[in-house]
Amino acid sequence: MKNKLFWPLVTLAVLLLANLIHNHDFFSITIQDGHLFGSLIDILNRAAPLVLISIGMTFVIATKGIDLSVGSVVSITGAMACLIISKGDGSSMSVLFTALGISLLLALAAGAWNGLLVSLLGIQPIVATLILMVAGRGVAQLITDGQILTISSKPYSFIGAGYLFGLPFSIYIIAFFFIIASVLTRKTAVGLFIESVGTNPTASRLAGIRSGLIIFIVYVLCSFLSGISGFILSSNVSSADGNNAGLWYELDAILAVVIGGNSLNGGRFYLSGTIVGALIIQTLTTSIYSMGVPPEVTLVVKSVVVLVVCLIQSEAFGSVFAARRRKRDKAAKQGVSA
Amino acid sequence: MDEKKHRLIMDRISKHFPGVKALTNVSFRMFPGEIHVLMGQNGAGKSTLIKVLTGVYSIDSGEIRLDDKEIRAQSPLEAQELGISTVYQEVNLCTNLTVSENIFIGREPMKRGRIDWKEMHAEAKVLLKRLNVDIDPTKQLGEYSVAIQQMVAIARALNISAKILILDEPTSSLDSNEVNELFKVMRKLKSEGLAILFVTHFLDQVYEMSDRITILRNGEFVGEYKAEELSRMELVSKMIGKEMDEMEQVQELVESHSSIGHQSPFLETKQLARKGSIERFDLKLYPGEILSLAGLLGSGRTEIARILFGADRADQGELKIKGRSVNLKSPRIAIDNGIAFCPENRKSEAIIDDLTIRENIILAMQASLGIFKYLPKKKQTEFADEYIKLLNIKAPGPETLIKNLSGGNQQKVILGRWLLTNPDLLILDEPTRGIDVGAKAEIMKQMGLLCQKGMSILFISSELEEVVRTSHRIAILRDRHKIAEIDNHNVSQQDIMKAIAGGVPNEK
Ligand SMILES: Nc1ncnc2c1ncn2[C@@H]1O[C@H](COP(=O)(O)OP(=O)(O)OP(=O)(O)O)[C@@H](O)[C@H]1O
Ligand SMILES: [Mg+2]
Numbered sequence: 001m002k003n004k005l006f007w008p009l010v011t012l013a014v015l016l017l018a019n020l021i022h023n024h025d026f027f028s029i030t031i032q033d034g035h036l037f038g039s040l041i042d043i044l045n046r047a048a049p050l051v052l053i054s055i056g057m058t059f060v061i062a063t064k065g066i067d068l069s070v071g072s073v074v075s076i077t078g079a080m081a082c083l084i085i086s087k088g089d090g091s092s093m094s095v096l097f098t099a100l101g102i103s104l105l106l107a108l109a110a111g112a113w114n115g116l117l118v119s120l121l122g123i124q125p126i127v128a129t130l131i132l133m134v135a136g137r138g139v140a141q142l143i144t145d146g147q148i149l150t151i152s153s154k155p156y157s158f159i160g161a162g163y164l165f166g167l168p169f170s171i172y173i174i175a176f177f178f179i180i181a182s183v184l185t186r187k188t189a190v191g192l193f194i195e196s197v198g199t200n201p202t203a204s205r206l207a208g209i210r211s212g213l214i215i216f217i218v219y220v221l222c223s224f225l226s227g228i229s230g231f232i233l234s235s236n237v238s239s240a241d242g243n244n245a246g247l248w249y250e251l252d253a254i255l256a257v258v259i260g261g262n263s264l265n266g267g268r269f270y271l272s273g274t275i276v277g278a279l280i281i282q283t284l285t286t287s288i289y290s291m292g293v294p295p296e297v298t299l300v301v302k303s304v305v306v307l308v309v310c311l312i313q314s315e316a317f318g319s320v321f322a323a324r325r326r327k328r329d330k331a332a333k334q335g336v337s338a
Numbered sequence: 339m340d341e342k343k344h345r346l347i348m349d350r351i352s353k354h355f356p357g358v359k360a361l362t363n364v365s366f367r368m369f370p371g372e373i374h375v376l377m378g379q380n381g382a383g384k385s386t387l388i389k390v391l392t393g394v395y396s397i398d399s400g401e402i403r404l405d406d407k408e409i410r411a412q413s414p415l416e417a418q419e420l421g422i423s424t425v426y427q428e429v430n431l432c433t434n435l436t437v438s439e440n441i442f443i444g445r446e447p448m449k450r451g452r453i454d455w456k457e458m459h460a461e462a463k464v465l466l467k468r469l470n471v472d473i474d475p476t477k478q479l480g481e482y483s484v485a486i487q488q489m490v491a492i493a494r495a496l497n498i499s500a501k502i503l504i505l506d507e508p509t510s511s512l513d514s515n516e517v518n519e520l521f522k523v524m525r526k527l528k529s530e531g532l533a534i535l536f537v538t539h540f541l542d543q544v545y546e547m548s549d550r551i552t553i554l555r556n557g558e559f560v561g562e563y564k565a566e567e568l569s570r571m572e573l574v575s576k577m578i579g580k581e582m583d584e585m586e587q588v589q590e591l592v593e594s595h596s597s598i599g600h601q602s603p604f605l606e607t608k609q610l611a612r613k614g615s616i617e618r619f620d621l622k623l624y625p626g627e628i629l630s631l632a633g634l635l636g637s638g639r640t641e642i643a644r645i646l647f648g649a650d651r652a653d654q655g656e657l658k659i660k661g662r663s664v665n666l667k668s669p670r671i672a673i674d675n676g677i678a679f680c681p682e683n684r685k686s687e688a689i690i691d692d693l694t695i696r697e698n699i700i701l702a703m704q705a706s707l708g709i710f711k712y713l714p715k716k717k718q719t720e721f722a723d724e725y726i727k728l729l730n731i732k733a734p735g736p737e738t739l740i741k742n743l744s745g746g747n748q749q750k751v752i753l754g755r756w757l758l759t760n761p762d763l764l765i766l767d768e769p770t771r772g773i774d775v776g777a778k779a780e781i782m783k784q785m786g787l788l789c790q791k792g793m794s795i796l797f798i799s800s801e802l803e804e805v806v807r808t809s810h811r812i813a814i815l816r817d818r819h820k821i822a823e824i825d826n827h828n829v830s831q832q833d834i835m836k837a838i839a840g841g842v843p844n845e846k
Binding site for chain 2: 187188189190192195196199202203204205206207208209210267268
């Protein structure tokens with residue numbers, strides 16, 4: 001059996017090598033004031049929000065669903081956290097925790113809303129989450145009053161811009177949640193149930209799985225992780241922009257999941273594939289900027305790379321080639337015998 | 339015979355899947371105007387032989403000749419264009435589309451770049467006429483019975499230039515009248531010169547229909563015989579490779595245990611009903627007994643099963659388990675009360691395609707344990723191995739994906755899933771569908787053993803022979819009514835048939 005991670009890893013390696021050719025210092029990592037600096041570290045750091053959201057998106061997609069509202073949840077939690085902190089003492093830890101707590105509750109509520117619409121009311125996921133995708137951005141703008149809300153809070157900015165033991169703090173956050181997600185899927189039955197429900201919901205229900213509950217849980221998880229990403233993004237720039245924070249993240253996250261070898265038809269999922277997928281997207285974005293590709297064509301470049309990766313992984317595409325090869329072989333054989 | 343020209347020759351075909359030799363040097367041939375039955379146990383390679391012919395899979399080696407020309411279809415569509423029409427074992431019709439849409443899906447007649455609906459409906463009508471079916475092709479397929487749907491599947495496969503018609507277990511979901519209808523159509527098509535390849539596990543049907551029989555065993559060719567020159571015993575022993583007398587043991591098992599009546603029932607229903615699916619019925623199920631539901635397709639058998647499992651909710655009446663009134667709102671609650679259910683529709687309601695045999699087997703047990711008490715992988719493998727062995731599931735190992743198993747073996751995995759939960763009441767809706775003779779006997783033997791251990795079993799089967807052989811009591815259903823209950827003392831198939839049809843049963 002061929003490893004699902006093979007093509008995503010190759011793609012990532014190719015991208016990194018391309019960067020190395022363009023910029024010979026690309027792999028070098030230097031130490032300044034006890035902090036590690038370098039392009040690789042930078043990519044990891046910047047990829048953090050996308051990685052988190054993509055983990056959540058993987059679960060949702062594994063149940064044959066999709067969550068378009070992740071970008072809006074990012075903007076809501078960022079806005080809420082900044083609002084509360086701006087009203088209080090920016091350096092106080094208790095204000096910080098209140099801000100994080102309340103914002104996360106909002107994220108959970110958003111997830112519960114999506115989950116209920118999909119599992120209880122049976123609305124198609126793409127429609128159900130579209131509601132919050134649109135409405136959520138409105139909510140975020142209400143919170144920030146349509147302005148860009150700037151704050152100064154040392155403890156808050158540590159989340160997205162701080163360093164711990166020489167590495168950006170956000171890298172620890174993704175490591176933490178990746179481990180939690182892996183444990184959840186390997187050491188509990190959550191992974192099995194998600195795959196089962198995603199493959200055949202009727203049969204899963206008849207086997208005694210509470211399909212509705214599982215579906216509810218994945219949307220809540222996905223929103224929760226998007227909420228955390230909201231903190232990383234807004235604290236990194238110490239401001240909340242209801243209009244633009246997390247814009248288009250849903251698309252990047254879906255791409256990351258797909259590039260990572262997961263099928264939109266649900267069923268089997270590969271968390272590590274998703275992580276690689278998210279890194280590919282971030283590397284791509286970073287290298288497009290650093291190579292000075294003109295901004296007008298960046299999106300085109302990005303989509304071409306994504307298209308190529310998806311084609312390589314597509315079975316149908318593979319079999320077209322296989323069939324052609326067979327025909328050619330046969331023709332060659334006939335040529336010999338004739 | 340041999341002056342006639344071959345329609346099809348498949349010569350020394352081999353096909354392997356990772357870890358499985360599905361076909362080894364299998365030869366198969368057909369003449370025009372014959373019905374040729376392909377026989378073999380579950381996993382013998384019947385469906386695979388069909389699929390390499392129709393281009394679903396490519397062959398590793400061998401040669402296929404149609405009317406003396408070598409062919410190698412790359413896709414089912416290409417095969418159909420060559421004149422090979424196929425109804426696969428797992429039929430994929432869309433019940434929410436119209437009859438004509440189902441027939442022409444993927445090759446709709448076009449006019450000026452648009453689908454020509456008028457033409458399509460008219461052509462559908464003609465195709466169905468040929469099959470003696472007179473229905474409105476503009477109606478949704480779901481409005482018609484399974485038997486009609488089966489005919490629609492055949493209509494879809496048959497085009498005007500069809501030379502070969504392949505039917506992979508078409509009768510497993512039909513009742514006897516519907517089977518007769520199908521057979522009429524098959525005879526008609528045969529007389530029109532079509533070569534028909536027919537797969538079935540029913541011996542009666544084999545002898546009723548076939549001109550010749552080809553037997554496969556373990557992916558190998560055993561032989562080709564004229565139907566009238568091969569006795570049933572020979573046929574069965576050639577298929578399984580040994581003699582069989584297990585059928586007799588089943589009866590003994592059932593008869594050795596009939597001390598029912600003294601105990602209190604495990605489950606009891608009083609005037610339970612669900613609008614539109616089953617009228618009020620009373621039913622008692624005792625520990626250690628097998629109760630069969632007999633009736634035609636659509637008479638309410640499956641509906642009762644689904645209500646007792648909480649898959650559908652009753653809207654009237656009362657249900658008691660061990661004397662306690664229970665509201666079975668969902669399968670989860672039924673399972674917690676010790677009930678298990680093997681549904682009749684394997685593909686859509688039972689198997690989880692993308693998961694392994696191991697995962698499919700432990701699924702119901704894990705669902706009962708909940709999210710956090712996750713069975714360690716080692717334990718899961720042990721369970722899977724245990725049931726693979728017990729039920730004789732033909733597979734390379736527990737990590738094989740269930741979708742790669744033959745139909746009958748998938749059925750056994752589902753049975754294993756429920757046996758693992760050690761239920762008090764096991765509901766089996768057509769458990770022997772698509773299962774070969776040997777495995778059928780095995781499953782019935784298991785049923786006998788389980789009820790000796792005190793399990794109660796609700797058994798649904800369209801095979802009256804099985805019903806009579808295995809059950810203690812038989813409930814008769816007609817038109818969504820439970821009309822009678824018969825104690826199984828020297829009851830014959832004819833008695834039950836009469837009761838189903840509306841004769842006077844020896845009621846109790
Ligand atoms: N796609 C596949 N991948 C791997 N193994 C397969 C695949 N399809 C079939 N097999 C294996 O090939 C063997 C033959 O299967 P096949 O479906 O032809 O059996 P069959 O004779 O039709 O049985 P049944 O009576 O149960 O339908 C089985 O061991 C099965 O597990
Ligand atoms: Mg088969």
